[in-house]
Every structure is written in C-alpha cells, then in structure tokens.
Amino acid sequence: MLTTRIHRLDPSLIPEEQLVEVAKAFAKSDDVVLIDSQGKQTHIPEALFAHFARIVRIMSERRAIVMLPEDEAFTTQAAANYLGMSRQFFVNLLEKGEISHHRVGTHRRVTFRDLLEYERNRDRTRREAMDQLTDEVIQAGKYFPVTDPA
Numbered sequence: 001m002l003t004t005r006i007h008r009l010d011p012s013l014i015p016e017e018q019l020v021e022v023a024k025a026f027a028k029s030d031d032v033v034l035i036d037s038q039g040k041q042t043h044i045p046e047a048l049f050a051h052f053a054r055i056v057r058i059m060s061e062r063r064a065i066v067m068l069p070e071d072e073a074f075t076t077q078a079a080a081n082y083l084g085m086s087r088q089f090f091v092n093l094l095e096k097g098e099i100s101h102h103r104v105g106t107h108r109r110v111t112f113r114d115l116l117e118y119e120r121n122r123d124r125t126r127r128e129a130m131d132q133l134t135d136e137v138i139q140a141g142k143y144f145p146v147t148d149p150a
Contacts, residue, residue: 011059023060026053070113079110
C-alpha cells in the first residue's frame with residue numbers, strides 16, 4: 001500500500017552544495033560513472049541515466065519526488081484521489097470491470113499499473129471524441145478560423 005514517507009525523496013535531506021555538485025555532474029550526458037569502494041567503475045545505462053538526471057534536476061529545484069513501483073497497491077480512496085474522482089464513482093468503475101483490482105480481505109486494492117492503464121485509455125478516448133467533434137464542426141461549416149488581417 002502507498003506509503004509516501006517511504007517513497008518520498010526530500011531535497012531538504014541533502015546539503016544544498018552537494019545537490020548542486022551532483023546536478024552539475026548529471027548536466028553532462030556522457031561522463032557520469034559509478035565508482036565502488038574498490039575503485040571499480042560502472043557506466044550508467046542511458047535509460048537509467050535519463051531518470052537519474054531528471055530526479056537530480058527536480059530535487060535541485062528543491063522539489064520533493066515520490067517514486068513507486070508499478071505494482072504498488074492503492075486503496076480505493078487513494079486511487080480515486082489520484083484520478084481526481086469520488087471514491088464512489090471509482091468503486092462503480094471497479095464493479096463494472098473497467099479497472100482491474102484485487103481484494104485483500106474485504107478491501108479492494110488497485111495497482112498503480114492498472115491506474116495508469118485506465119488513465120491512458122480514458123485520455124485516449126477523450127482525445128478521439130474531441131477529434132470527432134472537431135471534424136463534425138468543420139464538416140457542418142461551423143468552424144471559422146481566425147484570419148490574419150495582415
């Protein structure tokens with residue numbers, strides 16, 4: 001279950017001068033190397049480097065970050081809050097089978113992965129509906145673009 005105190009990266013826990021130094025290192029895309037206590041060097045893979053660089057940039061702006069795995073389980077209230085809807089509306093979506101979930105005893109839980117999938121599908125459906133509506137308005141001759149008077 002989501003516990004922000006475990007998943008939260010707080011920039012106030014890192015001395016500012018150290019954060020600035022790390023941010024400078026991550027500003028260059030190809031010369032950050034991990035060195036262990038025996039001096040062995042390991043290059044950071046590009047995909048991981050991009051995430052580290054973004055984390056460092058955000059933290060250097062003194063903004064906290066919450067990181068969680070895709071299989072993190074949310075309560076129905078936390079999931080509804082994430083999606084910006086009421087808990088009851090969210091529970092209705094679960095009961096209709098629109099969002100996958102599992103039960104822990106009598107309580108429903110939803111993984112972050114399933115919330116992201118629902119959110120992507122919902123946004124795609126909304127975009128498609130807006131595109132269709134725009135096409136209908138144009139075909140009906142009701143769209144009058146602003147013309148440049150010059």
